[in-house]
Every structure is written in C-alpha cells, then in structure tokens.
Amino acid sequence: MIALVDCNNFYASCERVFQPQLEKQPIVVLSNNDGCVIARSNEAKALGIKMGAPAFKMKTIFDHYKVHVFSSNFALYGDLSRRVMQILDEGSPAIEIYSIDEAFLDLNGINKLNQFAINLRTKVGKWTGIPVSIGMAPTKTLAKVANKIAKKHTQNGVFLMRKETTIYQVLKYIPVSDLWGIGRQYGKFLSRNGFNTAWDLVNANESWIKSNMSVNGLRMVKELKGIPCYFLEHQPPRKKNICTSRSFGMDVIHLQELGEAVASYASTCAMKLRQEKSLTSSILVFIKTNPFKNADHQYNPCQKIILDVPSNDSMEITKQALTALKNIYKKGFSYKKAGVIVGDIVPQNSQQLSLFDNKDSFKIKNIMSAVDHINQKMGRNKIRLAVQGFDRKWRLKQEKLSPCYTTRFSDVLEVKV
DNA sequence: TCTGGGGTCCTAGGACCC
DNA sequence: TCTGGGGTCCTAGGACCC
Numbered sequence: 001m002i003a004l005v006d007c008n009n010f011y012a013s014c015e016r017v018f019q020p021q022l023e024k025q026p027i028v029v030l031s032n033n034d035g036c037v038i039a040r041s042n043e044a045k046a047l048g049i050k051m052g053a054p055a056f057k058m059k060t061i062f063d064h065y066k067v068h069v070f071s072s073n074f075a076l077y078g079d080l081s082r083r084v085m086q087i088l089d090e091g092s093p094a095i096e097i098y099s100i101d102e103a104f105l106d107l108n109g110i111n112k113l114n115q116f117a118i119n120l121r122t123k124v125g126k127w128t129g130i131p132v133s134i135g136m137a138p139t140k141t142l143a144k145v146a147n148k149i150a151k152k153h154t155q156n157g158v159f160l161m162r163k164e165t166t167i168y169q170v171l172k173y174i175p176v177s178d179l180w181g182i183g184r185q186y187g188k189f190l191s192r193n194g195f196n197t198a199w200d201l202v203n204a205n206e207s208w209i210k211s212n213m214s215v216n217g218l219r220m221v222k223e224l225k226g227i228p229c230y231f232l233e234h235q236p237p238r239k240k241n242i243c244t245s246r247s248f249g250m251d252v253i254h255l256q257e258l259g260e261a262v263a264s265y266a267s268t269c270a271m272k273l274r275q276e277k278s279l280t281s282s283i284l285v286f287i288k289t290n291p292f293k294n295a296d297h298q299y300n301p302c303q304k305i306i307l308d309v310p311s312n313d314s315m316e317i318t319k320q321a322l323t324a325l326k327n328i329y330k331k332g333f334s335y336k337k338a339g340v341i342v343g344d345i346v347p348q349n350s351q352q353l354s355l356f357d358n359k360d361s362f363k364i365k366n367i368m369s370a371v372d373h374i375n376q377k378m379g380r381n382k383i384r385l386a387v388q389g390f391d392r393k394w395r396l397k398q399e400k401l402s403p404c405y406t407t408r409f410s411d412v413l414e415v416k417v
Numbered sequence: 418t419c420t421g422g423g424g425t426c427c428t429a430g431g432a433c434c435c
Numbered sequence: 436t437c438t439g440g441g442g443t444c445c446t447a448g449g450a451c452c453c
Contacts, residue, residue: 030421031420031421031422032421032422033419033420033421034419035419035420035421036420036421038421038422052420052421053420054419054420055419055420056418056419056420057419057420059419072421098452098453099452099453100453101453102453180451180452181450181451181452182451183450183451183452184450184451185449185450185451186450186451213450214426214427214428214450215426215427216426216427216450216451239424240424240425241423241424241425242423242424243422243423243424244422244423245421245422245423246421246422247420247421247422290420291420292419292420337421339422397419
C-alpha cells in the first residue's frame, strides 16, 4: 500500500502559519513578478478566483472581498516543506518527496492504516501548522485518487481505498480529467471518444489506449486496475536539465542590464549544479520580448554553447552565457524575460578531461566551494561575480512579500509578554 | 502599468552506420 | 518481375506534472 500526502493549498497555508488572524480569510499567492494567482485558500476558491488568473485582472475582486494578496516567498515555502517532509520521513518506512507539497509514503508493515494516517496528519498539523490530506491505495495513481476524496469529501482528511469493490465504486464517480496523467488535451480527446469516468478507462481496450496515449496512458490504466507500474523512488534521480529564468519587473533594453540578469541566472545554474554534484556540458541562453504586447516587434532568440570540458564553475559558465547573449542580442527591442538552461549533465566524479586544457581545476573547485560555504552562512549572493551587477533594476516585482519567518534572523517573530 | 517558473517522458521522422 | 535487415543518434513537437 502507498500513501499520498498532499499539503492543502500549500503556499496559502504557509502564509497563514505566522498570521493566524488570516484563518477563514481569503488568501491568494501570486507567481513571481506578482503576475498570476498560483495558490488560493478555500475561501478564495469559493470566490471564483481561478488558478493562473492574471493578478491585474482580478484587482476589483481582491479589493471588493478584501482578499489577502501575497507575493511568492519561496524561502518560506521551501523551509516549511522541508519540515513537513522530515516529519513524514520519520513516521514511515520510506518516502519519496514528489514535489514541494507532496510525498508518497511506503506503508509496508503498518497495520492500522486509518489510525496511522490520522495520527500522522495530526502531528504535521501540530508541529508545522500545515494542514495535509492523506490518500491510501495499492498504486500511486489510485493513491492520488484517494487523496482527492480525502481532501474534498471527508471530515478527517484521510481516505483509505483498499478493497476492490471500494476502488471500483469510487472510480465510477471520478471524471477522467481528474486523473494523474490526464491533462487538458487527453481530457478532451477521451471525452470525444466516449470515456467519461475513470471506470470507463478500466474497461477500455488496452491496445487502443497504448496506441493513442502512448505507454504512459497504458501504465495509468493498469494502475487504476491495481497493478503497480510506478514505484517509490527513494533517491531523486540526477537532473538532466537545470533552468534559471525570470521575467523582469520592467522592460530591459540595454545589453548591459540584460547581461547582469543572464550572469546572475548562469551563476545560479552553476550553484544548483554544485549542489547536485553535477557538471554541465552545454549552456543555452534565451531572451524574450513581451508576447502580450501585440503591437511590439517580437524577438525570441536562443543560443546553445557546448563546453569542451564539463563544468560547474560559476565563472566559466557565466562567461560562456555572456558570449551567447552577445551573439543573440539585438538593439531596438524591449526584453521582458531571460533565462539560462544547462543540459547534458554528467556526474561530477566522471568528468571527461581535455588533453589541451590547462586550467587549474583544483584551485577553481576550492574557490567555488568557499563561495558556496560563505553564501550559505551569510546569505545568498553575499559573494558574487561583479558582472551580476549592483543596481539590479531588472529585478522581480514583489510588492506583497511576507517576512522569511524561519530562514532570516531579522524576520523572526517577536513575542511580547 | 499589468500575464510564472521548473521539470520529465514519449514518438515520429530524418540522418547516419554496417 | 524488381530494392533487406538491423542498428544509433538527434531534433521537434506534443503530452504531462508540480
């Protein structure tokens, strides 16, 4: 048996932990640059605020219903996530952290499943302030279904789906588009072909499913029938690509400022590579104009540079990224977004050296680990490359940012007695 | 004024090799 | 009359997830 633990309205719940007066109040959290709604409390959902809605179009509703609006505070969400996952890890035989707010648990050897889940949920709530829902079933896909029921149709936030009769009964009420692995396109496609509920898929012709929805669709159907096709991954697999990109808070015109942004994203990619103990062999830089400004000329170029020797050195990766940027930059456009993607990633310990490379890689490695160490201790970007700039006018818009209650000393709550 | 960021996997088709 | 069989690698496009 597998459990899926999912934090309810995670980002919105995080904002509420340190502001309990917001209990029962509508809350939304906006994407970077205060662009779109990416999380909503139940009260905000009830007001009809849609996921992904552009914030500027919702302003009247926000004002009228006194919705509490937050910029995203990933330092806070990441830290609370880490705390929730730690509790789940300690309380179960094995865990796969699936995303910032979800984890699969291996339930092997646990007897009273319902009681176990209720206790776990209470503990997470008490220790972190984050409400979670827990669904339990024989496969990951079914655990996802069970979780949905737990969240929407139970008092205690826990739902166990084990007996075949229970499972099939539930599947008759689940629309195909609610299933894990069915997105917009497959949802429409299946409905055109007469499949409405998950139960219809259980009874579908498997070879038709495979030829129309690839092997992934087939796996999903098998999992609905209780045959496991996806297993717990105890160690996160090495990433194949790492991307750092942002929209700008304002239009950026000059190469200089664009360069600061690209240099910053490149150094962040290099830092993420070092965290993963990986090296990249290719660096892709892209810049984009604003696609919503129809009247403006659009220009969305990219360039990829292949490295002779795989690297995770910030200086090297940034230098290459800036070369690519200079190649694609054109005057006369207003740029809205830029990004760096590193790919062809290999493990740090299997670096293919070059016969003609005369860099002192040992020295560079020491520099980078000293920089990482200082930045970890003293705050992000305390030590950085000068090309990353100092004004950073292109920075994100974050007008409603909450304090980093748990990760920054100056933001720790004060209690007056 | 104003519209996010970060990933994975699969398949088909085109190129190449022997 | 009529043109094999077995591979690899790369890319673009399309689907999905959070």
